[in-house]
Amino acid sequence: MNSLNLALRRRLIETIGRIAGMPEVSAIVLVGAGGVFSAGADIGEFDTQQAFVEPSIHAVMAAVESSTKPVIAGIEGLAMGGGLELAMAAHCRVAMAGSRIALPEIKLGLIPGAGGTQRLPRAIGLEAAARMICNGDPVRADAPSLAGLFDLVVEQDLLEACLGLAQRIVRDGMKASLLRDRAMPAPASPLFYQELEQRAGSKGQWPAAVNACIACLRAAEAMPVEAGLAFEREAFMKLFDSPVSGALRHAFIAERTAAKIAGLPVQTGIRPLRAAAVVGAGTMGAGIAMTFANAGIPVRLLEMKEDALERGLAVIRANYEGSVRRGKLSRADCDQRLALIRPTLSYEELRDADVVVEAVYEDMDAKAGVFRQLDTFCKPGAILASNTSTLNLDKLAAVTSRPADVVGMHFFVPANVMPLLEVVKARETSAEVLASVMKLAKRLKKTGVVSGVCDGFIGNRMIDPYLRQAYFLLEEGALPEQIDRALEAWGMAMGPFRAGDLTGLDVLWSVRKRRYVEVPGVVYSRLPDRLCELGRFGQKTGAGYYRYEPGAREGKPDDAVRALVEGYSAEIGRARRQISDEEIVSRCMLALVNEGAAILDERIAQRASDIDAVYLLGYGFPAFRGGPMYYADTLGLREVIASMARFQEQAGSDPAFWQPHRLLLELAESNGTFN
C-alpha cells in the first residue's frame, strides 16, 4: 500500500536528491508500485513515534516542492491521507479515472497534518475541501468536484500520460505551479462554517477534529501559506495527543491486528474455499447464506423440511428486495445473489462444499446429528463449522472422524450486516483450517477474531458479568431506563435492557437457567427471571423491560416494571438507594474488564486488542473509548482495582464478583497495561 513509513520516506528523500543531481534528467514522475499510489501514513508507526522521526513527511514534501525539476505525481488505486498530501506537493498531478482519493484523518479524530487543509482548498475550493476533510470518505478522481486538483485524468496508460505532461512542461514550456503558490479561493460564507460546526458530533465526525478543520481553513484564508501550514501542524499535534484520537487509533489498529493468528507456523497452507453450504435456514442460517452470496460464493442452504426452507428463502428474498427498493442494491445484483443461494433438503448436495456452516437449534443432540451427517457426506478436506453461541465445540468435533476440520464460526445477528466473526479454535482444529477461515472472514467482509473454547467465547462470556451487574443495580435502586440512559450517554450504542428486549429475554433466560446448573456458585439476581415468568420476552411479545406499542420498536418505560423491580428489592430486604450514572457505568465496565483479564490470562483471546475488537465490532462499544481493555488501560489498572475494592465493600455486594483477576493484579503491580 506504499504506506509512508520511515523506510519509504528515507528512500523517497534519497531518490529525489539523487535524481535532482542527474543532468540528463529534466523531470521526475512519482508513481506507486503495485497499482496503488499510497495509502498514507503508517498508523502503527504513530504510537511508536517513528512517524515523527526525520525525514518526516514534511521533509519529503519539502524535497518535492523545492525540486528544481518538475515533479509529476501519477495516481492510481488509492491516494489517501499523507499519500494525497504528498501528491499535492508535486508540481502536477495525473490520475487514473477510477482511483480513489481521500483525507480520512477525521476517522481517527485527526485532521490532515501535512498541508491537506492548506493545499486542498487552493485546488478545489473551500467548500469541496471542507467536505472531503470533514467526512473523510473517498472520492473518485474523475469526480467533477476534483477538477482543480488534477492536470489530467486518464482512463489508461498512466505512466505515459505523466511522461507526456513532463515533456509539455520541459519541452513546450507549459507552466506548472505548486498548489501552495495558487491564490486562495474567495472566503467561504460564515453560514458554511456554521453548518460544518452543527454537523460535528454526528456519525464519525469528531467535534474537536471538525472544529480544528474549520480553524485551519480559516487560517488558510487569513494567513500566508507558511503560517497556515504551521498552524495546521500545531492543530494536528493537539488532536494527536487527545484521548479521543488515541482511542480511535487503537480501535483502528485493533481491528487490523485481529487478522494475525499468533504462533501460526510459517508454512501453514490455505484451503481454497470456492463453494459453501449452510445447514439451518433460521435467523442465523439465512443471514449467513446471504453473507456468502454477497461475497460471490455459491452456497447450498439445507433444511430438514420444505416449509422451513421456504420460510428461510422468503426472508432472504424480502431482505434483498428491501435493499433494491431502498436503492442500495441493483436489480441485477439482487438476482445474481439470489441465484447463488441454492436450497436443498438433501445432504447429498453438500458433497461439493468446501466449507459448511451449521446454524440449527442451539441443542447438542441436534447439532451432533448434523455433524454426523456432515462427516458422512462432505468431501475430505471440507471445513465443518458451527455457529454455536455456547455449546462445547470440542464435544461437537468429537462426533466426527475429522475433528481437525471442525471450527467455530460465530456470526452476530443480523449475520449479513454485523462486521464481527468470532473464529473459534477447538482443541483439535488444525492451523490450516483456522488460517483458511480467518482468510474467508476477510472475503466475507468480516473482521475475524480468534477465540478459544469457553462458555460464550470472548464476547458473550464477558457480557454475562456485565449483565449480572446491570441486574444487581436494579435490585439496589436503579431502573432499566436509568441504566440504559447512563450507558448510552457514555457511548454504548444500546443499554443492556433495550438490547435484551431486542435479542429476546427468553434467550438470555435459557442461558441463565443452564448456568444456574453448570456454575451453581455464581450469584445471579433472580429479578430478570421474574420478568420472563410474566411472559415478557421483549419486543417480540410487546413487553420486556419496556412496553412496546403495536408495531413500535422504541419502548416506553413501564410502571409495571418499576413496581416489579421495587417489589423485588423489598422482597430480598434491599433498601433502595440513589445510584449515580457514574457508578452504573463504572460497575458495568469494570465487570467487562475483569472478565476480559481472565479471558486473556486463559489465552481464550490472543491479545487484549482482540477483546477490544470484539466489543467494538459486535457489542456497540464506542470507538472513541477504544474498547474495554483499552479503556481500563486509560483509567490506569491501579485505579481499576481501587474502584473494584470500593464496590466490594458496598452493602449487599457479591464480594466474589469484585475479586480482581490475577492478571489484573499482576499488571497493576508492575504498572503495566493490557494493551
Ligand SMILES: NC(=O)c1ccc[n+]([C@@H]2O[C@H](COP(=O)([O-])OP(=O)(O)OC[C@H]3O[C@@H](n4cnc5c(N)ncnc54)[C@H](O)[C@@H]3O)[C@@H](O)[C@H]2O)c1
Ligand atoms: N439468534 C442469534 O442471535 C444468534 C447469534 C449467534 C449465534 N446463534 C446460534 O445460531 C444457531 C441458530 O440460531 P437461530 O437464531 O438462527 O435459530 P432459529 O431457530 O431461527 O433457526 C434454526 C433453524 O434450524 C433448522 N433446523 C433445526 N434442526 C435442523 C436440522 N437437523 N437440519 C437442518 N435444519 C435444522 C430449523 O428448522 C430452523 O429453521 C444457534 O446455534 C444459535 O445459538 C444465534
